[in-house]
Amino acid sequence: MENPTKKPNTRGILDWFDPRGRRVGGWGFILNRLTAIGLTVYLYLHLIMLGKLAQGPEAYDSFIAFAKQPLIMFGEMLVIIGGLYHGLNGVRIALNSFGVGVPAQKQLLYGVLGLTLVGSLIFGLRMFATH
Amino acid sequence: MSEEKWTVNFVVYRKKGEGAPHYQTFTLEVSPEEYVIDGVERIWAFHDRSLVFAHACHHSTCGACGMRVNGVEKLTCITRIRDVTSNGGTLRIEPLRNFPVISDLVVDMSRLYVGMDKVHAPAVHPLSMAPLEGEGIKPPREVPMDDGKEYLRLADCIECGLCISACPVAGTAEEYLGPAVLAAAQLQGLGRAPDLTAVVDCVDGVWRCHSAYECTAVCPSSVDPGWRIMDLRRQVLAQRIRRWFGGA
Amino acid sequence: MSQYHAIVVGAGFTGVAIAHDLALRGFRVTVVERGPIANGTSGRTHGLLHSGARYAVNDQESAIECIQENQILRLIVPDAIEPNGGLFIAVDESDLEYREKFIQGCEECKIPIRELTPKEALRIEPNLNPKLLTAFTVPDGTFDPLRLALAFAATAKSNGAVFHLYTDVVDLLTDGQGNIKGVKVWNRAADKRFEIEGDIVVNATGAWVGQITSMAGIRVPIAPTPGVMVAYDKRLTQRAINRLNKPGDGDIVLPQRRMMVVGTTSFSIEDPDYVPVLPDHVALMIERGSELIPALRQTKERGAYMATRPLIGSGAPGRSISRTFKAYDHKETDNVEGLVTITGGKATTLRLMAEKTVDLVCKKLGVNVPCTTAETPLISYRKFYVD
Incomplete structure (x- = not known):
């Protein structure tokens, strides 16, 4: 039974995102991980942006002008979608962890996706309306 | 049963000792009503005697023949060829994930057995x-x-390891007890076996689970580990709340 | 304590039980097995812990072995056994004609039975054929085949036995005069070939004993006799259900986890390495099984498989051969020293088969240590994997 290396047969973090053979709950997990990483990256960008405040009004204003480009606005849209999904899915998992709705975890996930979609649409419309 | 015959390409993961893994294709004539393990056993019997694979009961009571079939964890003795491929199609047969590979299709599942012993999982x-x-x-x-x-x-749990293989966090947390072990703890109940609390209420216990529910999806034996892990969390939380209010 | 080194070929029921017995009696033990534990006939048994009642009329030697070993196994390996008992039920007039012989046979073999009225039987097992005519309780049980074997292997390992799994015996080592002094093996997992020398080689390969003995030019009268079994998707009883009649096809139905297993058939083959699961045998199982438990017809097939019994003797048809076992000292039968073959028997008598085989090995080597396996509880089967 000797195994020469004893290293588990895994690709580590890559296996988090491998969608092959995954079902509804597994997709929920993949999206949760992706949005978590996206939001973490955004948090750092956000801190850099806040740092501009310390460099005076000019630096801040030029940054705000830069931030009104369509590409950046698309990025902000992603942040909203990611934030909504991650937060709502967190509620789903917390409910499950209290023993609520586990047999309906798929339906809850569809609900999370639905609410994310609706929330993102509302935000998107508001964003385009104000700019 | 019909006399229908299919031609199926079995693409089999091969690995010997320290050698590099590779895939080898065997083309077999099978009946679609046969089970995947029948095909694998025939590869050994008629094509390549060096093939290493595990199996014992051939009717899902022993849990020895878990493999990945076209990327999905399956107990190969109850997986009909008809349900996983088509005539002229491919069956990619690989060992389970998240366990060390001993050779070809056999993995070392001691991780699972150590855990089952830790929670004193009852066999009967x-x-x-x-x-x-x-x-x-x-x-x-x-x-x-x-x-x-x-x-x-x-x-119900046949300790086949499919749930650990399918779990997306078991690969990055080697110390994680895993779905089967937590399910076995839940089956006994923290009320009846309170000494289990210390084993499961920790970072590599119930709180490592990220609710992908892949374990429940692949379980061939009606254990529903996903639900049991969540119920175990509920039990752990209830116990903590009782303690806050001075209860036992 | 002897310092003799015994090599056991085969890690099915007999092989692991022999390894356990040898280790307890102080031998240095090496087990060589070409697959994992119990991958051949042993793993694929339907899992009936016989009370012996099945053989009480036609094969009383086996029946007495079964009832004694049944009671021992319940005590030494409770982790692998559902001790819920069994029933023999009569569903037609021919079954009922067997009743007298059955009662007498069980009495002669000291198998405790109790007759139930059909109503009593249906009360404790509501899914039985409601037309049943009579029923007897018997001390049957069911077991998990792999875990039964693993418990013996784990205990042997804890007492020092070394297991080489996925390792084929490719030849026997001889001393130049035709006597056996070890085995030449091929470990397929590491793709390595090596030799193991020992004082005695025990051939415990069941239906495959002929493949090993032929390496020493010896023929053993063995009739590989496969039978087909089918598992269904629901657990419909808590006990093993047998047909009250002489042993035949599809007359045992037993629960296992959330399943029912119906067995078995009986046919002859030459090479036991691969035996197809014959579709007409599968169809026969549902036919015969549903005569005992009609609800089987409404359940889905979950698995179909076959196992090859190692029956002793050739020429006679499968069911008429005794289910007892035999240990051959090839010094006596073929003038070849260093090789012992054990075959025949059945899962329920694995411990006794090992006891008799190791008694023979001890006698040959002049070792005087009594067998203690009947009183020694086995350790958890999981310890086989966990050092």
């Missing part, structure tokens, strides 16, 4: 511990045996 338990509810059958629950004792039955 009273019928009432996991009753056969909802199966449309009439088990004589209210009638004890001749000697007044309760019926015993073999636990």
Whole structure:
């Protein structure tokens, strides 16, 4: 039974995102991980942006002008979608962890996706309306 | 049963000793009603005697023949070829994930057995511990045996390792107890076996689970580990809350 | 304590039980097995822990072995056994004609039975054929085949036995005079070939004993006799259900986890390495099984498989051969020293088969240590994997 290396047969973090053979709950997990990483990256960008405040009004204003480009606005849209999904899915998992709705975890996930979609649409419309 | 014959390409993961893994294709004529393990055993019997694979009972009571079939964890003795490929199609046969590969299709599952021992998972338990509810059958629950004792039955969990292989976090957390082990702890209940709390209420216990529910999806034996992990969390939380209010 | 080194070929029921017995009696033990534990006939048994009642009329030697070993196994390996008992039921007039012989046979073999009225039987097992005519309780049980074997292997390992799994015996080592002094093996997992020398080689390969003995030019009268079994998707009883009649096809139905298993058939083959699961045998199982438990017809097939019994003797048809076992000292039968073959028997008598085989090995080597396996509880089967 000797195994020469004893290293588990895994690709580590890559296996988090491998969608092959995954079902509804597994997709929920993949999206949760992706949005978590996206939001973490955004948090750092956000801190850099806040740092501009310390460099005076000019630096801040030029940054705000830069931030009104369509590409950046698309990025902000992603942040909203990611934030909504991650937060709502967190509620789903917390409910499950209290023993609520586990047999309906798929339906809850569809609900999370639905609410994310609706929330993102509302935000998107508001964003385009104000700019 | 029909005499229908299919030609199926078995693409099999091969690995010997320290050698590099590779895939080898065997083309077999099979009946679509046969099970995947029948094909694998025929590869060994008629094509390549060096193939290493595990199997024992061939009817899903032993859990030895878990493999990945076209990327999905399957107990190959109850997976009909008809359900996983088509005539002229491919069956990619790989060892389970998240365990060390011993050779070809066999993995070292000691990680699972260590965990099952840690939670003193019962191999045989009273019928009432996991009753056969909802199966449309009439088990004589209210009638004890001749000697007044309760019926015993073999636990549902066959320790096949499919759940650990399918779990997306088991690969990055080697110390994680894993779905089967947590399910076995839940089956006993923290109320009846309070010493289990310390084993499961930790970072590599119930809190490592990220609710992908892949374990429940691949479980061939009606254990539903996903639900059991969540219920175990509920038990752990209830116990903590009781402690805050000075309860036992 | 002897310092003799015994090599056991085969890690099915007999092989692991022999390894356990040898280790307890102080031998240095090496087990060589070409697959994992119990991958051949042993793993694929339907899992009936016989009370012996099945053989009480036609094969009383086996029946007495079964009832004694049944009671021992319940005590030494409770982790692998559902001790819920069994029933023999009569569903037609020919079954009923067997009743007298059955009662007498069980009495002669000291198998405790109790007759139930059809109503009593249906009360404790509501899914039985409601037209049943009579029923007897018997001390049957069911077991998990792999875990039964693993418990013996784990205990042997804890007492020092070394297991080489996925390792084929490719030849026997001889001393130049035709006597056996070890085995030449091929470990397929590491793709390595090596030799193991020992004082005695025990051939415990069941239906495959002929493949090993032929390496020493010896023929053993063995009739590989496969049978087909089918598992269904629901657990419909708590006990093993047998047909009250002489042993035949599809007359045992037993629960296992959430399943029912129906067995078995009986046919002859030459090479036991691969035996197809014959579709007409599968169809026969549902036919015969549903005569005992009609609800089987409404359940889905979950698995179909076959196992090859190692029956002793050739020429006679399968069911008429005794289910007892035999240990051959090839010094006596073929003038070849260093090789012992054990075959025949059945899962329920694995411990006894090992006891008799190791008694023979001890006698040959002049070792005087009594067998203690009947009183020694086995350790958890999981310890086989966990050092």
